[in-house]
Amino acid sequence: MTLESIQQSKTKAADPVLVELIRNAFPAISNEMSYDLQRTSYNMMIYEVRDYCCGIVDTAGRLMSQNVGGVSHFVSDLGWIIQDVMKSSGKDGFRPGDIIITNHQRVQAQHLNNITIYSPFFYKGELICFPMVRAHWIDVGGMSTGFGSGDPIDAWMEGLQLDQIKIYDSGIPDNKALKIISDNIRFPEASMGDLRSQVAACRLANRRLESLFDKYGLAPVLSSLERVYDAEEAICRLAVDQIPEGRYEAESFYDDRVGRPEGQRPKDPIRIHAVVTVSGSNMTIDFSGCSKERPLGVNTRTFAGGYIAYKALTAPLEPLNEGSFRALNLILPEGTFMMAKYPIYMRGWSIFLPQVVDTVLKALAQAIPDRIPAAHHWNLGGALIFFGTNPKTGERFVGQSIEGGGWGGRPFEDGPSAAVSVCQGDVRNAPAESVELRMPVVINERSLRLDSGSPGKFRSGLGLRIRVTNLAEGRWNLRKQPQEVFPPWGLWGGRSGTCQKKYLKMPGELEFKEVDVSRYLVPVGTVCIDDTATGGGWGSPLDRDVDAVAMDVREGYVSKESAEKDYGVVLKSDGSVEIEATAKQREKLRVEG
Numbered sequence: 001m002t003l004e005s006i007q008q009s010k011t012k013a014a015d016p017v018l019v020e021l022i023r024n025a026f027p028a029i030s031n032e033m034s035y036d037l038q039r040t041s042y043n044m045m046i047y048e049v050r051d052y053c054c055g056i057v058d059t060a061g062r063l064m065s066q067n068v069g070g071v072s073h074f075v076s077d078l079g080w081i082i083q084d085v086m087k088s089s090g091k092d093g094f095r096p097g098d099i100i101i102t103n104h105q106r107v108q109a110q111h112l113n114n115i116t117i118y119s120p121f122f123y124k125g126e127l128i129c130f131p132m133v134r135a136h137w138i139d140v141g142g143m144s145t146g147f148g149s150g151d152p153i154d155a156w157m158e159g160l161q162l163d164q165i166k167i168y169d170s171g172i173p174d175n176k177a178l179k180i181i182s183d184n185i186r187f188p189e190a191s192m193g194d195l196r197s198q199v200a201a202c203r204l205a206n207r208r209l210e211s212l213f214d215k216y217g218l219a220p221v222l223s224s225l226e227r228v229y230d231a232e233e234a235i236c237r238l239a240v241d242q243i244p245e246g247r248y249e250a251e252s253f254y255d256d257r258v259g260r261p262e263g264q265r266p267k268d269p270i271r272i273h274a275v276v277t278v279s280g281s282n283m284t285i286d287f288s289g290c291s292k293e294r295p296l297g298v299n300t301r302t303f304a305g306g307y308i309a310y311k312a313l314t315a316p317l318e319p320l321n322e323g324s325f326r327a328l329n330l331i332l333p334e335g336t337f338m339m340a341k342y343p344i345y346m347r348g349w350s351i352f353l354p355q356v357v358d359t360v361l362k363a364l365a366q367a368i369p370d371r372i373p374a375a376h377h378w379n380l381g382g383a384l385i386f387f388g389t390n391p392k393t394g395e396r397f398v399g400q401s402i403e404g405g406g407w408g409g410r411p412f413e414d415g416p417s418a419a420v421s422v423c424q425g426d427v428r429n430a431p432a433e434s435v436e437l438r439m440p441v442v443i444n445e446r447s448l449r450l451d452s453g454s455p456g457k458f459r460s461g462l463g464l465r466i467r468v469t470n471l472a473e474g475r476w477n478l479r480k481q482p483q484e485v486f487p488p489w490g491l492w493g494g495r496s497g498t499c500q501k502k503y504l505k506m507p508g509e510l511e512f513k514e515v516d517v518s519r520y521l522v523p524v525g526t527v528c529i530d531d532t533a534t535g536g537g538w539g540s541p542l543d544r545d546v547d548a549v550a551m552d553v554r555e556g557y558v559s560k561e562s563a564e565k566d567y568g569v570v571l572k573s574d575g576s577v578e579i580e581a582t583a584k585q586r587e588k589l590r591v592e593g
Contacts, residue, residue: 015220023319026228029056029208030054030070031068036200037133040200041197042189045136049430050071050428052071052135053070053071057082059091059127061078061082066321071427072308073305073308077109085164094120094127096170097170097172098120099202100165100166102115103160104164105346115134116133117135118132118202119203119205131209138191138400139190139398142157142159146387146477155344168199240314246278248277250362251271254269255483256294274286275288287330287332293336293337298351300340301346302349305360351380353380357423358375370412374408374410376422387399397440397474402428402429405418405534406453406534407460409494410538416461417463440470441468441469451557451559453537454495454534455544456495457543457544460494461534463534470522473522476520477517478518479502481500483498489536492539496536497535503530504517507526512529569582570582
């Protein structure tokens with residue numbers, strides 16, 4: 001029985017126990033790949049922040065599994081990489097022990113720091129699938145240090161473009177290819193260490209897959225997987241079937257003009273336009289109305305925005321596999337900024353994706369208002385990137401951390417505080433202790449900001465303040481995400497969210513200055529502040545439970561002044577609610593509009 005016939009068969013007498021076992025076995029292998037990568041990697045973006053995903057993809061490019069908590073916006077185009085290499089190499093182009101590296105924007109369409117390593121898995125001489133690891137390297141040459149910060153004018157200025165390069169042939173390393181990579185990056189110890197960790201994770205998956213097929217057989221495992229995909233599709237269809245049929249539309253804008261010189265500033269902001277059509281258990285998400293690709297600006301080639309929104313609406317807690325998106329018809333025309341044509345640089349490939357997800361959800365707010373939250377903070381990427389040379393050791397360093405913000409209020413409760421975006425899975429910030437051990441800085445403060453939550457019946461979560469002092473000369477990347485003109489929206493009377501702000505204070509200066517800088521050289525003793533963004537509120541602040549407002553004041557989330565001005569809640573000196581004064585204040589605010 002051939003692999004193709006197994007995958008196409010729908011055996012009616014499938015063993016339900018085996019199907020359930022296989023449903024859990026493949027995610028377990030992906031999870032073990034993740035643990036192996038995290039334990040052995042060299043840079044904090046992997047072992048602390050967890051900016052990676054581990055998956056298994058079949059020869060047709062179908063996702064068999066991904067690790068739990070893997071970065072959400074990494075998954076949508078893993079299959080594209082396999083489809084591309086199968087066209088050029090075919091099944092005969094691989095042998096056991098091969099390892100391939102790629103980050104090329106022709107296919108992967110991300111910033112070049114996201115390096116994908118994968119290996120073929122053979123069973124009894126037949127190519128079955130590919131374990132894959134995509135992880136964030138701290139540098140790949142060019143202007144890629146950190147998160148690809150800077151403003152290159154083309155894709156090649158960003159860094160090394162590695163297009164489906166076989167770095168191990170039948171288990172034998174290609175030392176020339178590895179040396180070319182190592183010689184063209186600033187931190188080869190870290191990046192080549194991460195490469196070895198990714199290779200180890202793929203090899204681990206090969207061993208686990210061989211054990212699984214040895215125990216249960218090729219045909220039973222693959223036919224059971226088809227049943228798993230069918231079940232996942234059915235779950236998603238059932239969720240869509242609960243949404244009222246109709247055509248729902250929303251738009252938002254992303255202002256990529258901020259900080260650009262007059263001659264390079266686009267005439268109009270980027271338009272994100274989503275039309276969601278629900279018909280029975282079928283959903284179509286159409287992005288045809290989005291802006292065209294930008295010669296200089298944010299561009300990508302990914303289904304991630306639509307996929308993440310659909311997954312959140314249908315089966316957010318179910319394992320991720322091929323069946324997760326079978327029932328979705330995603331329309332994303334070539335030439336839009338979300339399906340840009342190579343060569344065009346994609347340094348900012350992901351920064352607008354959280355807003356894309358929220359725009360899809362906003363379109364459905366009229367249909368299912370009891371399920372749709374206000375927009376969240378949209379922060380994606382590095383709040384902290386500092387690099388240089390440690391004068392005590394003479395070693396170069398780069399430190400990074402992704403910091404969370406406030407999510408939008410929900411129809412039933414406040415939004416989470418200090419959480420990363422909807423696109424980032426289980427990504428978290430780097431612990432202060434780890435940052436201080438790895439580079440010459442002191443993290444003076446990491447705290448929730450008073451009054452940063454956007455008011456609503458259910459307010460948004462709070463944003464963070466991170467304050468850092470550098471103990472050596474170095475360069476800060478402190479790029480601003482342009483949300484001031486088009487902030488995250490509130491729903492049903494909730495207030496809009498707040499934008500991210502970044503500040504620097506040099507030695508001898510008395511006040512902090514707001515900045516938007518890349519590779520900015522600063523002396524010892526410079527202090528950086530990052531105030532992360534927040535989402536919108538849900539419902540009118542004047543409908544918020546007065547005791548909840550009083551509790552927020554006691555907890556230090558809301559000031560007494562904001563309680564009265566924004567929520568209409570007047571508090572006594574002991575923190576209790578002044579009932580009559582509160583009723584009058586709320587009536588006054590309602591009249592004032």
